[in-house]
Amino acid sequence: MDKLSAVRIAVREAPYRQFLGRREPSVVEFPPWGDGKSLVVEQNEFHFDHAFPSTVGQDEMYLALILPLVEKALQGFQCTALAYGQTGTGKSYSMGMAPPDKIQKPEHLGVLPRCLADILERVNAKQENEKEPIQVFASFIEIYNEKAYDLLGSSPHTPMVTARCHRCTCLPLSSQEDLQDLLQQGTGNRRVRSTKMNSSSSRSHAIVTIHVKSKTSHARLNIVDLAGSEGVRRTGHEGVAKQEGVNINLGLLSINKVVMSMAAGRTVIPYRDSVLTTVLQDSLTAQSYLTFLACISPHRCDLSETLATLRFGTSAKKLRLNPMQVARQKQSLATRTPHVFRKVLSSSTAIKRQAADQNSLCVPNPKSEMAKPLANVLQRTRSELGLTPKAKKRARELLQLEDTTLEPSSIHISDSSLSLVGFQAEIEKDRQLMPPPGVGNGQPSSLHSTAVSIAEVDEQEEPAEMPSISASVRTQLFRTNVSPISLRSSSILKELSGIQPMEETLITVPKQPSILRRSMRLANQRPQSYGVIPKVINLRNAQQSASQEHSSSVSVKKEKFSQLKDLITRVEAPPKRSRSRNNTSPADEWMAHNKSLFLDLLNRGSVKELQKIPGIGPKTAFTLVMHRSRLGCFLNLDQVKDLPIWPGKSWNRFSQANCLEI
Ligand SMILES: Nc1ncnc2c1ncn2[C@@H]1O[C@H](COP(=O)(O)OP(=O)(O)OP(=O)(O)O)[C@@H](O)[C@H]1O
Structure with missing residues (x-):
């Protein structure tokens, strides 16, 4: 047919x-x-x-x-x-x-x-x-x-x-x-x-x-x-x-x-x-x-x-459409809301200080004096996350609720505070998903209970054509040998905890799969190994940088996105690598690697960032971001190519300018 x-x-x-x-x-x-x-x-x-x-x-x-x-x-x-x-x-x-x-x-x-x-x-x-x-x-x-x-x-x-x-x-x-x-x-x-x-x-x-x-x-x-x-x-x-x-x-x-x-x-x-x-x-x-x-x-x-x-x-008749199967409904409120918690919890200095003192994370009652800085942070966080008004309302309600349990086994909101409570039974399973650094590296010197992240588990199988979005969220408590204060010195902990490094630091990331956030997992459907990532300015940069390989520890200045772009657009000699089992040539390997990095960039870059890519103007960048926000990440470059934004030979020019073709 x-x-x-x-x-x-x-x-x-x-x-x-x-x-x-x-x-x-x-x-x-x-x-x-x-x-x-x-x-x-x-x-x-x-x-x-x-x-x-x-x-x-x-x-x-x-x-x-x-x-x-x-x-x-x-x-x-x-x-x-x-x-x-x-x-x-x-x-x-x-x-x-x-x-x-x-x-x-x-x-x-x-x-x-x-x-x-x-x-x-x-x-x-x-x-x-x-x-x-x-x-x-x-x-x-x-x-x-x-x-x-x-x-x-x-x-x-x-x-x-x-x-x-x-x-x-x-x-x-x-x-x-x-x-x-x-x-x-x-x-x-x-x-x-x-x-x-x-x-x-x-x-x-x-x-x-x-x-x-x-x-x-x-x-x-x-x-x-x-x-x-x-x-x-x-x-x-x-x-x-x-x-x-x-x-x-x-x-x-x-x-x-x-x-x-x-x-x-x-x-x-x-x-x-x-x-x-x-x-x-x-x-x-x-x-x-x-x-x-x-x-x-x-x-x-x-x-x-x-x-x-x-x-x-x-x-x-001139319409050019690119139909896509409708996957599940949009991300549920329950899935999105805890992101607000995570960000608030990890970026509020008051909470972090308290966490350091008490070895636990405790959000004070919003009516108390202590909660005022939190309210500001929450406000900022909401606008950063671009939540819908309904989600914002829900987040606000959740923070103000008393005697309420968001998810019985994960977040318990008590009378005077909101405590993140984890459960041991899930720990082993989740470590596989999101192993906190330090675990397994020698004997733990001291065990501090630190809520480090929110892991998400997909409830349903994803439809073949589109990546779907996870439906349940668990806030977990990892036992690590690193105190909350020492989170500052380890990038992966920063990423896991959502704490944003503010100063220049030399960061070494252990080689392990990066399962940092839902968005990253969606974008990176394939396993990656990382060497050392450059100095990061904030969480977003950390995530972007984490998708690239570097051979040794380097300290990089605050050039944010331009560096990433340079890395991707620069025509490099194919790196010397050991011959893969299926006898693909180094050039092919390099090209595949370059394409996947480029795809990551298209899946994560903001409108402003995408505009810096050769061949992408403001309109194209906006369309790409709109497309992504409506239908999720691009799975491959063919999906990008099929969009009706490449008149004539502009895709060819674009792919040549970005070394997507040999
Ligand atoms: N192909 C057809 N075969 C038999 N009867 C038809 C056919 N097309 C229309 N009719 C008859 O013509 C009349 C008007 O059709 P219809 O109400 O569907 O038009 P319409 O375009 O919907 O009009 P309007 O926009 O004013 O609602 C109806 O009685 C309908 O049965």
Whole structure:
């Protein structure tokens, strides 16, 4: 089977509208040489993925256009099918958004019921084989007069806050009856109005989202029925109805702008221009499958609208998308919050002093005087970490909670203080993950209990295509032979504890796998060995530097990132190495090493840092960072290459400038 194109555009001609009286020849011609993909309107030739004449039935259209999208949705991709066009051209009919009681014959069933039948059939078959629980549920919202309404909710005529549209009512779907009920309820609440051109014209944009959720993925299939794109003049409306038309056109215009911006490869996409694009923001991204169904009229009187619809389809053809499977949901709050603790605990001087005195880490009650510096640190930490407002609130609450246990076995918050408590049973297991230096190097002189880090254990298997994010966090107590004070002299302890070295120090890192933080583990999926890293300025530099090999102890000045860049971009002679077992040449080894270092750099660098790489400007740097923050680290350079940010031969120039090719 051919690879499914990420963007597909189809055109469907509507049948004649009876009430227009005299039957004239259609303005749309389907030339026999067009192979079902071309059409001619007034001597303008258009080419799309499919061109359906009015004689094509619902099942034929569904099989050719939507079924491949359903397959992709079941594989975990974000998919959207979007019908647009002039009023009365069959958008609701095609998408299956008409109320079920108006469908007289089964062959008139539209996309929605057919999609659901296929999804349920496949999900049931999959569950029989794999016994993996898969849930299917759906939501139905409409956007009317620039406000979003939850049509399945208890108050379908009360507008929702746009930013919370994703929290709309979702009903479980397990049979066609469930869908019938959902459509009955949803379409019954939808606004329709009689216009000059359609006796029951939808005056709102409707979005039905079918969610297919399993343990490892959460795919969404959006079926979007846009309101008719007609001139306000032609509907013959005044007052409220006229305002409706204006808002409908605003939504359609903003969809146009979003698609154009994506097609032009812009980094800033104007999603916020309208409620419609804000709600569809997650689906209209370069990582999803998009299918447009342009519905056109055969009538000459609609010619200008028909041409406008076809021109929009032509411009959407320029979209270059790179769909990616949706892995698990974003990192949970519980996973992120303890980072706040870690940073606060490790960077508050008051706490460190106390830790040194008492051989334990104790966060004072936030209401006490001692906690004031902590509050400032926490404030700073939160903004540094870029947590969402919700996560920030949660972090604040956790610090203020009394008599609360975050995770029974890890963090206990007592009346007057928050103590990090570890458990011996986990220690051995975690040492393998994150061995504290000093353990095993001779006899411990004294054992000090020091909470040194937070280790994370992935709960679920990662999907093959995307690295996933760990879901549980344990704060652990390691017994080390190093007192908390002596943490300052060992870089790995600094890294593990999160304490940032402030002065120039000569640091020797023992050769061992670096499992420092979740982000590093995600970025470095392969084992690395480290020699001695240069002097570090802060934790971030320590992590960046730790991914490079150095032969001996060196003291390096505070040049931060420029050094790292130099290291990577410099054309060096391939280092002399012992011949590897599979007889790869030293040049190949060097190239692989260089590429992996470069990938690390792309995965960790900030916008400012990435701009320093030859061939990366501010826009490209911003896109890379945005991509990373939305979809996680790049797994290989091919993923970077596939991004739509390398026009012409710019990737070749870029890779040559950075020695990624020999
Ligand atoms: N291909 C078709 N075959 C049979 N009937 C069709 C077809 N396309 C549209 N119709 C009929 O045309 C009428 C108008 O269609 P529909 O309401 O789907 O248009 P629309 O584009 O959604 O209009 P609006 O934007 O005003 O909501 C309906 O009665 C529908 O049954």
